[in-house]
Amino acid sequence: MSRILIVEDEAKIARFVELELIHEGYEVQKAPDGRTGLDMALQEDYDLILLDVMLPGLNGIEVLRRLRQQKSTPVILLTARDAVMDKVSGLDAGADDYITKPFAIEELLARIRVAERHHEGDEKSRGARIEIGPVSLDEDRHEVTVNGEPVYLTNHEFLLLQALMENKNIVMDRARLIEKVCGYDYVGETNVIDVYVRYLRTKIDDRYGINLIRTVRGVGYVIREDLDQK
Numbered sequence: 670m671s672r673i674l675i676v677e678d679e680a681k682i683a684r685f686v687e688l689e690l691i692h693e694g695y696e697v698q699k700a701p702d703g704r705t706g707l708d709m710a711l712q713e714d715y716d717l718i719l720l721d722v723m724l725p726g727l728n729g730i731e732v733l734r735r736l737r738q739q740k741s742t743p744v745i746l747l748t749a750r751d752a753v754m755d756k757v758s759g760l761d762a763g764a765d766d767y768i769t770k771p772f773a774i775e776e777l778l779a780r781i782r783v784a785e786r787h788h789e790g791d792e793k794s795r796g797a798r799i800e801i802g803p804v805s806l807d808e809d810r811h812e813v814t815v816n817g818e819p820v821y822l823t824n825h826e827f828l829l830l831q832a833l834m835e836n837k838n839i840v841m842d843r844a845r846l847i848e849k850v851c852g853y854d855y856v857g858e859t860n861v862i863d864v865y866v867r868y869l870r871t872k873i874d875d876r877y878g879i880n881l882i883r884t885v886r887g888v889g890y891v892i893r894e895d896l897d898q899k
């Protein structure tokens with residue numbers, strides 16, 4: 670059964686939508702303001718979030734922006750009729766769709782089904798993904814993002830980061846890292862790893878103010894799950 674979170678300060682609308690969704694077989698939870706909604710959305714894994722834009726405290730666009738720093742839960746925005754800006758900035762901030770108030774419940778249900786289908790498709794097309802703190806590495810696509818922003822790495826840098834992330838919390842010595850990055854038949858300096866680590870630190874640690882790759886003196890390197898801020 671799909672679980673849906675409704676973030677809406679107008680109690681009547683929230684209740685009406687809740688009853689309709691329950692009738693359709695969804696499990697529903699409600700939040701009456703932006704901050705509560707954001708907390709619930711971050712703590713629980715919903716299948717979809719209906720998010721009103723005009724909310725007291727934290728507005729819907731800001732809730733969405735903060736949610737997207739951590740999660741890709743499908744979001745449908747509930748916007749006012751003439752609020753073109755809300756739609757544009759909402760889609761920019763990562764909304765999957767929006768619906769204008771007042772809306773027919775059938776239209777909302779149809780949009781919910783579409784958003785759910787799209788999301789299932791996304792999940793399947795996604796390869797193995799390793800996430801540590803704000804850093805996400807997609808093995809199939811050879812893509813790395815930090816806070817959702819793409820970071821461009823050379824192939825060697827990518828392989829080194831992958832080796833460390835796959836073996837998180839395990840100290841990797843230079844010989845093992847060279848096997849992973851340069852292959853078993855590599856003959857050359859082992860300090861090539863130190864060079865790649867330096868490049869990665871420039872591109873990730875320094876730029877995003879995190880302490881991702883740690884040096885273990887006399888041994889090698891490790892990425893630990895609990896990242897320190899710099």
Ligand code: CA
Binds near residue numbers: 678721723724
């Ligand atoms: Ca409202």
